[in-house]
Amino acid sequence: MEMSNDFVPKNTIIEKMNPNTKLLAIISLGISTLIFPNPALGLGVLIFLFVVSCIAKIQKTFLKVVLGFGIPITVMLLFIQGLYSPKNKTIIADLGFAQMGLEGVLYALKIVVTLLVFLGAFLLMNKTTHISNLVAALTDLGLPNKAGYLVLATLNVVPQMQKRMSVIRQSQEARGVETQGGLFNRIKAYIPLLGPVILSSLIDMQERGMTLETRGFGINGVRRTTYVKATRSPMDKPLNVILILFLLIVLILTLLMKFGIL
Amino acid sequence: MKVEIKDLSYVYPSQDCALRGVSLVMEGTTPVAIVGQNGAGKTTLVKHLNGLLRPTSGQVLIDGVDINTHTTAQWSRKVGYVFQNPDDQLFLESVRKEFEFGPKHMGMRKEEIGERVEYVSNLVGLADQLDTHPFDLTSTQKRFCTIGIIMMMNPDLILFDEPTCGQDAQGIRRLRKIIQELRNQGKLCITISHDMRFVAENFKRIIVMKKGEAILDDDIEKVFARTETLKQCFITPPPITRVAQGADLKKTPFTGKAFMEAFEEERERRICQM
C-alpha cells in the first residue's frame, strides 16, 4: 500500500482553485451520477474529469488509478450482477453455466461509473491540493479546530511512526534479535517490534498533547486563524454556481424521468 | 579486544556523507571517549562497530574479523550497543524479563543468567526494581536498564551513546563505577559524550570528531591543550580546565588534585621569578 500524499506543485489553474470548490465538485458530480438513472451521464462526467486531469497535468496518474481500479471491478461486477442479479429479465448472452441479463449489466455499469466519478473527482482534488490548504479552506467553512488537527496530525505522525519502527528494529538487532533473512524470520521479527512501536508512540503522544494544551489547543469561543491561507481563484464563484445548477438540473431531469414525463 | 577501522567512509542513502575516511585502532581495556558537535558523525561511526551500518568504503575489523561477515544480531554477542534513547530498546513488561531476554536468546545457562541478573542489577542500581515495568521507571533508571540489558549479554566491547544525557550527580557516579568495572573485567568501552567533565574524569584517550573526520586522537591532556582546534569543533573543556587555562597555568588539569599541583607549580615559578 502506498502511503503518501504526494502532492507535487504543478502550478496549474486547477491547483489555484479554492479547495472547497473542488469538494463541491466531488459532491455535485458524484451525486448527479448516482441519482441519474442510466450510466450515460456518468460516462460523460468521467470524460470531463479526464479533460480536467489533462489541464491539471496529472492525466497519467488519473488514467492509472481510474483504469487500475475500474477494469477489475467492472469485470467482477459484470460477473456478479450480470450473471446473478435477481433483476435480470432480458437475457443478452448465454454462457452455458449462467446467463447474462441486461438489467444486471446496466446496474453493474451504473455502480462502476458512479464509483469512478467519485474516485476520479476525489483523486483530482487530492492530487491538486496540499492538505494544509484543504484544512485551511475547511476551517474557513467552520471545521472545528480539533477535526483539522486530527487530519493534519495523522498525516504527519504516520511517517514518523514508520521512521521510529526502523530505529527500533536497529536497537532490537543490537540486542540479538535477527530481523533479516527469509519471510518467516521477518514475521517473527515484526511481532516484538509492534509492542515498543505502539507503546512508545502512545507515551510520546501524551507528551505531545501537553504541547498542544500549553499552546491554546483547548481555548474555546475563539474564531481560529491559520497561517496557510486557502488558495482562491476568480473561477471559484462562477464554478460554484455552475456546479450547483448542474446538480439541480440533473435532479429535475431524474424526477421528470421517474414520473414518466420525459 | 581489538577494533580496527581502516579508511572508513559512509554515505547515507540520502547522499549525505557522514564519515570521510576515518582510520582508528582501539585496543585493550582503556576506555575511549568520542566527542564532537551534534552531526559530527559520532553515532554513525559507532553504528559501524556492530554492523548496524555497513561501510560505503573502507573496512571495520573486530578482533581481525571483517564486520561484513556477520549480521548485527550475531555481533551482539561480542559487541553491545546501548542506544541513545532507552525507549527504543526496551519492549518487555519487566526489568527482569528485559535482563533475561538477551542471554536466553544466546543460550546462556539458567544458573548463569540468574547470577548475572543479580550482579548486573546491583551494578546498575535496579536490584529493587526487577519486577517493575520498564516504562514506569524514571528516565535515568531506564537508561541504566538499557545498560543492564547489554551488560547481561557479557559482550567484550560495549558502546555507550550519550549515557550522561539527563543524569544527575548520582547517575554520573554510577556510570563511573560501571566503566571502571568493565575495565577491570577486561572489556573495552567506547563512549560518546557531550559532558566534558564526565569525559575528563573517566577517560584517558579522547577522539574528537568534526564533520565526519576524526581530527584528534590522543591522550586527554594533549587533546584539551589544543584550545584552538577544540573551539573549531565547538568543544569546551571541563570547568576546572577552563579556569586553569583562564589563569594561564602551564599544565592542563582535569581533577581538583591536578589543578592544585598545577597551581602550586605556577606559584612557585612566579615566586622564583620575583
Next chain:
Amino acid sequence: MGKTILEVKDFSFTYNQAINKVLDHVNFRVDRGSFFCIIGANGSGKSTLCNSLVGLIPHYFSGEMEGGIRVDGMDVRKSSIGELSQKIGLVFQNPFNQLSYTAGTVAEELAYGLGNRGVPGKVMQEKIEHMAQLMRIDDVLSKNPTELSGGQVQRVALGSVFILDPEILVLDECTTQLDPLGAEEIFEIVKKINGSGVTVIVVDHDMERVASYADEVLVLSGGRAVKIGSPRSVFTDPELEQYGVNPPEYVKISDMLRKKGYTNRETAITEDQSIQMVKEALKG
C-alpha cells in the same frame, strides 16, 4: 503590579494510583523579571512542579492535589490551561515531542498557538518574522520541522512558546539533548528574553550554568523544597550533596585554595570569579 509574579503555596501532588506524593508541601515565590532555577536529583519532582505551574496538573494529568499555585493573580486550579498559556509558557526536554504535528513548515509551527487565539494573518506574519530572527531560525522557516536537527527543533519549540508573549517562561531540562554549543545558544537566547523583562524559570543539571545565570535557586529533594536562596548561598551550603546535587566545580576550587591558605576571598561560583581568584592567588 506586585513584586511576586508566581506563588506556590503548600502545594502537594500525588498521581493517580501512585502511593507517594511527588510534591510534598512545596512553598516558594518567584519575583517578577527574575531568572529562577530549580535543581535537584532525578525523581525529586522537578518536572511535576513545572507541569503544575502551567496548569497541566491538575487539568491534563489527574491525581490528588493540595494547596495552590497563583500565576500573576490567576489560580491555577480554577483557570484552564488555555487561559494560563497567556501568562506562562513551558518548553520541555524532548524537542521532537514539542511539535504540534499539524505544521508542514517551521513558519506554520510558530503560527500554531497564534491561530488558536485567532490572531489575524498580518499580525501573525510580523510576529513570526520577529521570532524567527530572535531564535535564529529564519533560514529554515519554510522547511519541515521534523527534518531539522535537535538544536534547531528546540529553538523552534522555544520560539513557538515565546511567540505567545508569556510573562513567565518555564524551561524543563530543555537542553539535555543538545550538544554544549547548542545548549549555550539556547541559554543566551533565554538570557536575552529575561533581559526584556520576562520571568524565567529553568530546570537544569549543569550547575556551572545555573550558577552563572540564576538570580535565585530552589533545591528540590524527594518532592520537598529543601533550600531556596541566591546561587551563592545555595552552592556554598555544605549539605547540598546530601540532596543529590554537586556544587559547581568552581566551589571546589575555591575550597581547595582557601584550605591551603592561598586566598581568603569569598567562594567563587562562576568561571570569571574563579579565574579572578586564581590569578590573585598566584600573585601571592
Next chain:
Amino acid sequence: MGIIKDQFTTKSLVLIPIAVGINLIGGTLCSLLKLPLFLDMIGTILIACLSGPWIAAICGLVTNIFLALVANPVYLPYSVVSMLCGLVTGFMVRSGFFESKWKAVITCLVCTVTNTISASLITFFVYGGATGINGTSFFTAAMIAATKEILFSVLSTSMLENLIDKGIVFAIVYSLMSKIPRRFLSQYSVSIRKRPAET
C-alpha cells in the same frame, strides 16, 4: 452527554493519530506479508479500551479518511464499519467485557458480527457485491457462482474473514493492554478498573 464530552479531552484526542498509525501499520503488514486479512483495527480497538467508544469511533473515521486521502477513496464508505466497531467495543469494554480473557472473547465476537453485517451491507449496496481491492472479492465471486445468492455470499465470506481477523486483532490488543505501563494507564480512567491480566 456529559459523559461523551468527558471523553474528548486533549489527552484522549492526541491518541487518535497514533491509533490511526497503528491501524495502518497492521494493514501495511498484511499487504506486505500477503496475508488475506486486514488487521487494520488494532489501534481502534486499543483506543476503545483506553479512551472509550466515541474516541474510538472517531479513530475509525479518521483512519478511513486517511486511507481515502493517501491510498484509495474506496475506503471512505467503510468508515461506517470502523466507527460501529469502535463504538460497540468501547461500550462493551465500559461494561466490563474486557476484564478477563473470556469476556474479551465475547467482545471480540460481538465486534466481528457488527463488522460483518455492516461491511457486507456496504459492499452489497454501495459496491454491488465486490470492491475488487482484495483477494476475498474472488472468493465472494466463487461463492455467488455456487450459491446464486449475492447477499448471502457476501455475508458468509465476510464472516469467515472477520472471525480470523478480529480474533488476531483482539489477541494483540489484549496482550498490549497488559503491557501498557501503569503510569500511562492511570491517566485514562476508562480502562483503569478494567486492566486485564492483573490481579
